[in-house]
Amino acid sequence: MSATHDVKRYPGLGLLTTLFFVYLYAPLAVIVIYSFNANRIAGVWTEFSLQWYSAAIENQALMNALKTSLTVAAIATTVATLIALSAALAIIRGKNVRFRKLSETIVNLPLLLPEIVLAVATLILFSLIGVQNGLLKLVIAHSAFCTPFAFLPIRARLQGMSLDLEEASADLYADRWTTFRRVTLPLIFPGVFSGAMLAFLISMDDFITSNMLSSGGTTTLPIYIFSLIRSGTSPELNAIATLLILASLLLATAALFMAARGTRDHA
Template sequence: MSIRHDVKRYPGLGPLTAFFFLYLYAPLAVIVIYSFNANRVAGVWTGFSLKWYGSALNNAALMNALETSLIIAAIATTVSTLIALSAALAIIRGKNVRFRKLSETVVNLPLLLPEIVLAVATLILFSLIDIQNGMVRLTIAHSAFCTPFAFLPIRARLQGMSLDLEEASADLYADRWTTFRRVTLPLIFPGVFSGAMLAFLISMDDFITSNLLATGGSTTLPVYIYSLIRAGTSPELNAIATLLILASLVLATAALLVAARGTRENAEP
């Protein structure tokens, strides 16, 4: 009863929250609605049509950009998740880690600095040591700034885990590698999965770094969309945007469901 009571002490919170969610979703809904507009000019509604979806799916430049983004995100996710996992194991489980706090700060450094600063700094580095290949540039930079996003969920999961099961495994003469593979990894899997998912989405979404480091052959999806926006709103853009919004919402929901299931399992004895 008291829970209901203190909401009532601040009247208007319900309508404010309703307005807040309208504010969060209305802009996305606007893109989706306009994507079905038959007219070339987005703002002038002339009728329902799916033709822009057809031309979006047949757009070779878009598919190339999507492929580039997926390749870079796949490599960056794998690299950053492995690096984050090994750093988290070392920081949480290692004994006598020298500069433990500092090591953690180093892993999280990309979160503390404005991305544009890192992006131009990396650009200068790559031009000094003459790395011209856009894919190589982007893969290195993405791996670096995705690492803290993979690290934080893994670290949280490892820290919250009791050592009992691992000790039991060692008592049953399992070697360390078997224990890691059969006990530790399954237990921290939800953390590793959330971390990898976050890293993947952050890489797919990145614009600032990719825009500065990309070369002709390595245009990523956000960089391509940016060029479409700059060129003047093309009618295809809304269809492309709608497909991407849909894809992110499905992926995010799947990721959150897996993470939620992991938390629930963990809560049960």
């Protein structure tokens, strides 16, 4: 009702909003459409075809890069979510936490610094301590910068959750672990899931840090895609991008569904 009133009050608002979304999503639509183009010249449409999806799936280098990205993202998401959950519980639910705001700022520090700075600092650190394994370097670095992305939804969920049920559980002589497992975690799970999905997408999407830390055999998907762009635009690249868009939409939909379900259950 309020949005409709604003559109009527400002006649150009609806058109401006439409133009904004067209500007934002038109390039994605072009990529999706031309991923079904049979012509090898990406910008010239001839006929509908799925050959570039088949070529992408049969590309062993691409599959290896995807496997590396999924492995790193899965491990980093797990580590980052556990750290973020522990930090959120300590900061939000801790009774005698000193420097609460400072602690929260430290957790969110990777969000405040340019990624290139973090990438260079991480590269120097690994050089000083002698870490050579490319996969290990990627997992540690991704876990570090994904933690604040997982922390924010969990913190928001904890802040919006009443203490009544946890206090009732304690009154019924449940220990802290039982209260967390049976009361707190189910209530904040939508936030945990959203944070984990956000961390996973950030890890899968990262280029700067991965480009600096990757070594032979640990090429991630963004680095491989960048190598394709440097050699010229290919219809296969459109197919890869379309599959990534579809995967992102599915994860975002799942996260929104969990958040909506959690809000409904909590209400």
